[in-house]
Amino acid sequence: MADQGTDHSVLLVKGLKKYFPVRRGFLQKVIGWIKAVDGVDLEIGQGKTLGLVGESGCGKTTVGQLILRLIEADAGQIVFRDQDITAFPPEEMKPLRKEMQIIFQDPFGSLNPRMTVGQSIEEGLRTLDEGGRPWRRKRIRELLEMVGMPPNVDDRYPHEFSGGQRQRIGIARALSVEPSLIICDEPVSALDVSIQAQIINLLEDLQAKLGLSYLFIAHDLNVVEYISDAVAVMYLGQLMAYGPAELIYDQPLHPYTRALLSAVPVPEPGRSREWEPLGGDVPSPFNPPPGCKFQGRCPLVEDRCRREEIQFYPVEDGRRVRCWKVLGK
Amino acid sequence: MIVMNQNSKPSPAEGGVLEAPKRTLFQENWNLFRKNRLAMAGLVVFVIFFIIAVGGFFLTYGRSPVFDPALVRLQEKLRPPLSKPNLETLKPEELPRLGIYLFGTDDLGRDVFSRMLQGAWVSLTVGFVAVGIAVIIGIILGGIAGYYGSGQISLGHLLASVLVGGGIIGILLGETAVGVLLVLLGAAVAAVLIRMGNSKGKGPIPMGFSVLFFNLFSVDVLITGLIDIMLCFPVFFLILTVVALIPSKIHYIMIVIGLTSWMGSARFIRAEFLSLRELDFVTAAKALGVSDWRIIFRHMVPNAMSPVLVSATIGIASAILIEAGLSFLGFGDASYATWGNILSSGKDFLFDAPWLTFVPGFAVLTVVLAFNLFGEGLRDVLNPKLKERH
Ligand SMILES: Nc1ncnc2c1ncn2[C@@H]1O[C@H](COP(=O)(O)OP(=O)(O)OP(=O)(O)O)[C@@H](O)[C@H]1O
Ligand code: SF4
């Protein structure tokens, strides 16, 4: 990852941190912190897709919401198209809301059950101050067609649709404000495998047609392989590995990446799978021990891993790895 | 491994074009509701009561109404139901319109049927206005607690509101000069808070002022505390006390009932808001740049209304009961006939004129029961756990 944003980068995130306080007792005293995001750096190129992969609870959703400024970061910088938006007040954020959108994992919770599909999409169009009702109605139909839905379903309620269809409607709503960056927060994790492929293909088509950039969040490497240009692997609030997609898949360096890849069910020919699969559960992000966050589950763990904070070492080919051992440092 | 060679059009597996005729949530709920016989009976009684009450308003309103609830015919007092008027002692305009006293007459010879009609209208308005006030207060306070609950109230906020509040009370009590001074002081504190709040983070707050920003408790603690305090009082006695202190006008009674029964709605709205604001469609609205105001009223309130609707329906019944109770105890508005004061006058003639007790008693019972059954039925229909979700 480059330290300076390149000309064509849409989003640059540096040292992003978010700690949630844990409160107990009558007086709600803070007894500790959940380090949900603990120093994350990301860069997304124009028209490119960055895959963000990690197990449940590692802080992926929090990263997405921090980027959208839906929650406030404790530290770090969010640079969108050369503008540092980290401390933008709400009024200045408003025009940028149209530039960055989000689609969600849960196709049931993501649509307002008391609004028709058309009304849900119209919520975005209303913020545009463009055209009147007839224009919005026409645009709703165009957007529905764009996501592969029949345009005449605009007066139906969400409960009449399947999960995949609702996901398409959610995409149409995100597209309504013509964004350039979309945070896809596990958009296919709740869907059947056959439908997952359709939604991913739809996202690819839209990217080609509209020049969108994606931050594509998933909890297994397998899902993002096809769509990502670069992949970041996250563990307990930190990035463990980062690099171009082919390298992450073909020559994984970090023990965590290797463990994740060994869990992929059907190995492709020519790709070795001799690493140990992952044992144990994700530890709690509440007051983690010092040193490498992966120490509790790492097959290669040594004393040094428990003593010192591990750097995010740059490797050739634009890769980065947070493990001293595999790099022989 | 995901097969990636399909195109992005929906396959039959995803569910093709919707063929089923379109049904709104309302239609689905209605079909469920219809299956509940008791609730349907409640709804039917409610509709009949509504029509009678609205009709009663027009028929008993004005200088010379069709049915005059206040017309005294002393020579015809305590006539039993269905009895014929004595044509010789009555002037033609004093004759009951139906030709008979359908529900009899009371101790002043007033036609109980006319009085019941007017009482129906009074009960209906008391129920709806009181519950309307309660629900509006509940939505506002519950909504603030649920949406902005984590906001902190600082020493400065408290100081400003105590000064302004004290000043207004001072003005009302006639101490105009002191009152105005206090209000101005409060406004000054508020101005300091707003100006420094805006520049917070840009520079240090000057010494001495920082004490104003000392956070005391959260908005949520304030509002839930207020709810708990209000719940400590037995509502009926609270209302009795207040009604004893103010003129007994029907409007005041409605307002007092409303002001003392908003706690249930506030709790429901707060709880719903706490869970709704975590839902993705609310996050989506925020990400689209929809205003807070629109998110609250267009996205959250409609989804939070089901439990409020249920408690409001049952609340109407208890407001009607409270008003009847107040009238019965003599704290009601004597310028209207209400079911409560018909009952009240009937208690002195329980054996001579039992209809004075039974007619309004039966009416109160039926209407209160109907509202409760209707409310329970609504609760069942609106409870997502009882409905299969697909
Ligand atoms: N508002 C919050 N308050 C307190 N803790 C929170 C909050 N939001 C998230 N967390 C905690 O932060 C951690 C990261 O959560 P996050 O939702 O970002 O994970 P995730 O990677 O998206 O997981 P999943 O795959 O389950 O969606 C979790 O331990 C979670 O419990
Ligand atoms: S730093 Fe140590 S514990 Fe962490 S991944 Fe490398 S070897 Fe494993």
Ligand SMILES: [Mg+2]
């Ligand atoms: Mg998540």
